[in-house]
Amino acid sequence: MKITDLLKKESVELGVNVSSKEAAIDRLVDLMNAAGRLGNKAAYKEGILAREALGSTAVGDGIAIPHAKVAAVKEPGLAAIVVPDGVDYDAYDGSLSRIIFMIAAPDGEADVHLEALSKLSTLLMDPDFKESLIHAGSKEEFLRLIDEKEAGKAAKPKETKSGYRVLAVTACPTGIAHTFMAAENLEQKGKKLGIPLKAETNGAEGVGNALTKEEIAAADGIIIAADKNVDMSRFDGKRVVVATVSEGIQKGEELIKRAVSSETPVYRYNGPASSGEDSRQEGFxxxxxxxxxxxxxxxxxxxxxxxxxxxxxxxxxxxxxxxxxxxxxxxxxxxxxxxxxxxxxxxxxxxxxxxxxxxxxxxxxxxxxxxxxxxxxxxxxxxxxxxxxxxxxxxxxxxxxxxxxxxxxxxxxxxxxxxxxxxxxxxxxxxxxxxxxxxxxxxxxxxxxxxxxxxxxxxLNGMGGTSKIILGAVVGGMMSVDMGGPVNKAAYVFGTAQLAEGNFDIMAAVMAGGMVPPIAIALCTTFFKKKFTDKERQSGLVNYIMGLSFISEGAIPFAAADPLRVIPSCMIGSAVAGGLSMALGCTLRAPHGGIFVLPTIGNPFGYLIAIIVGSFAGCLVLAALKKNLQSE
Structure with a gap:
């Protein structure tokens, strides 16, 4: 079934001006009803709102695709509006939605809505096609553009002999979580954009998914998402984009678009001394x-x-x-x-x-x-x-x-x-x-x-009780600022340096602070389920293990999706844990291991109390800041 078989001229409206997500939904429901697709307009709207309560259907990049499969629908259909100035549709990337398609599917029939959703998502990945729809001069032109795109008359993604247009290298200092999260995100964003991408990981166990000479020669561009130096000599003569590993996690689409852009300069290798430089010349x-x-x-x-x-x-x-x-x-x-x-x-x-x-x-x-x-x-x-x-x-x-x-x-x-x-x-x-x-x-x-x-x-040795508690709170809180980034690493390096000097209490506060973010989020997804989607609740269970293992990076997906609520909550919880660890006289001779090195910790019961109290503190603050999905 073609998209234009579902989308009537009567259910398309261009140049719409709406002030809110609710107003956009109302306009689309009216269009769907005008096209004769609905048996019960109010019941269909309830189905749309119920789906939005599970999480916004805005897919980012200025696009939203609300949908519902309910008995109130007489026959499958689509409605579309173009909002030139955009409307806040609660997109994960903060973008305003400028083009919105609404899908209606009858309950009990085949998953027509899923097929339509898949087709629309694939077509709208092309930024040029999306812009052409937004600037269409008439409904007839709007429908014609969709027909042509679906028929394959629009330009197809360029293919290479190796199958990959973009190659990436990801690496973080510890080579554990950030390295692989960045690689996974880049590969997924590449699929979304229709740009085949392969990511090499420079992890703790060495190089994984290594790039070959043939793949490098055939690639249009290279992404280096790394917080440590990687071998740059092999990329001489290629367009190279250099970024931090955190940008690889959070800005994957932007990096990929830059990698294939003709405006990205060609990298020239000038010997080992320049291996840490990129085409933009790194700052000191x-x-x-x-x-x-x-x-x-x-x-x-x-x-x-x-x-x-x-x-x-x-x-x-x-x-x-x-x-x-x-x-x-x-x-x-x-x-x-x-x-x-x-x-x-x-x-x-x-x-x-x-x-x-x-x-x-x-x-x-x-x-x-x-x-x-x-x-x-x-x-x-x-x-x-x-x-x-x-x-x-x-x-x-x-x-x-x-x-x-x-x-x-x-x-x-x-x-x-x-x-x-x-x-x-x-x-x-x-x-x-x-x-x-x-x-x-x-x-x-x-x-x-x-x-x-x-x-x-x-x-440090001369610090009294209050001063040490403050120090513990500071280093503990630092562990949650960027979940494995520079601030987190600064606190960890300070802890290991003091460990070498015999100051074991600081390392205890550092590890307590690093364990709290994933555990706090896991607790919140367990006890405050209405504030999270099904997928987030499932991820929350894994965070129990990551937190107990002292892998702070488990909190990154949640922090990236909602930084203004998640990061402050985790920082408060980590600071509480670090301060309590100091106050209770806990010490740690091992620089890693989480709960698995508990027998080697001085005052282990006090340490457990510090982690539990800090985790619940972070959980409760996050629950207070985060609204229920239904109310959003």
Whole structure:
């Protein structure tokens, strides 16, 4: 059945001016009735409103398709209005609906409404076709445009040999949730737009769904949605759009349209030093953040694995044997703690090494590693063996950036060397001179960085009850600001850095804050069902598991759909949990694990109370802010 078989001239109205969603529905119901499709106009309208109560039928991009399958309909039909100035139809993307089709289907017949809905959704994905309908000069032209589009006379999407017009690479610092959510969203948006897209994931387990040379050669454009550096050399000569991984989740359609646009400039690869730049030239702050996150993403497995092993050593030890040697009193505890300390001890060199590698590519790795080791040793010119100052995490971080930029300086300085010496640069000149220079600079700054660390440690240790509660609330709340984004990562990195310094209570507050958002949303979908759609309630059940596993990203779909209500609610709940964790004296030696490392937590019952109270606080605030779907 063709769309124009369902859409009569009498049920189309152009140039409509309506002030609300309700007024638009009334106008469409009148048109449907005028076309003779309805047996009971009031009952049909009730069916439309009942469907809207489950969630708005606005599909975004200026389009809405309300529909109902009820006994009040005599025969299947369509009605359409064009609202040039748009009307607020509660679209998920906040856009005003400019073209609205209404579908009527008799109860008990085949799913004509679903077939029509599918056809309309597919046709309206073409932005040019949508605009042509909006600007149609008459009802006859409106119907003719639909006929031509459905008959296939309009331009078909371009196909490539590989089948993909756009390719994407997604990567986040931890390589867990954001990476795969961005890839899934981009692929789904590509299907919606009729633009085949393949997404490569640079996740925690390595590269997944890798792009091939043939696919890259055939693609119209490339999207890099990443918060750490990826290999850009393979995209030389292609149109490249670079964005954050969060933009890959939230702005998929916009990125895809830019990737196929002729206005997007062609990327030119100028060597490893430019691999973090895009065609728009990244800002300094964004570049620094990506280098830092590259180090953090490689550091986390050492921190998490080593930290949990150390925590287990305390769990399996007997404090009464020798309190001064707690953690190594029994053979099993001693073995676990020794391994854990070795793994955890790699944290600082790995952080510095991969920051330097992000800046200067492979020649920066060894230089950064050594700089991180010098910072970890606390070496000074007065005491080269180290041990007299505590440079720690901050020192290693600085050493990574210093080492990376030293190697970049050496690369530029050695450009004029004869071609015959090219082979000795990476194996002799860069490591020899780079390691020497980074060691000298790091040794020089160690006393100053050590003084800063000692001052911060003294400040934290000297904090009274109220001050610590405030600190716990702040770092806990930060975990909910962007659910795995830069603010969340800043709080987490601060927690892991203090973990290395022996301040275990801060890490406890950080993890409590990160566990709350998914749990709070899951509780709200369970106890306040009328505020969520069926799909959201189903997703809410999964959030129980994600929250208990300390995966804050489970809250992202809800936050993206309703940020003004969800994010403040989660921040309040996380702040409550972080503050309570501090107030109850909870400590955490493991930097990850959620509820599964509960036995290794100091005051575990207090910690459970902090998480439960914080989660319910976030749940209740969200319930108060979010209206029932029926009332919307």
């Amino acid at each position: 702050g964004r570049s620094i953040y990506k280098h830092l996150m590259n180090g953090v993403s490689h550091m986390l497995p050492f921190v998490i694995g080593g930290g949990i092993l150390i925590a287990l050593a305390f769990l399996f030890d007997d404090y009464s044997i020798d309190p001064s040697n707690f953690g190594k009193n029994t053979p099993l505890a001693a073995y676990l703690k020794t391994i854990g300390e070795q793994a955890f001890g790699m944290m600082l060199p790995v952080l510095a090494g991969y920051i330097a590698m992000s800046i200067a590519d492979r020649p920066g790795l060894a230089v950064g590693f050594v700089g991180g080791l010098i910072a970890k040793m606390g070496a000074t010119f007065a005491n080269p063996a180290g041990g007299s100052v505590n440079s720690g995490f901050l020192g290693a971080l600085l050493a990574g950036f210093i080492g990376g930029y030293i190697v970049l300086f050496l690369k530029n300085a050695f450009k004029k060397l004869p071609k015959s010496l090219e082979g000795i640069k990476p194996v002799l000149l860069y490591p020899l001179i780079g390691i020497l220079l980074v060691s000298v600079v790091t040794t020089f700054i160690n006393p100053f960085v050590g003084a800063i660390n000692d001052g911060l440690t003294s400040l």
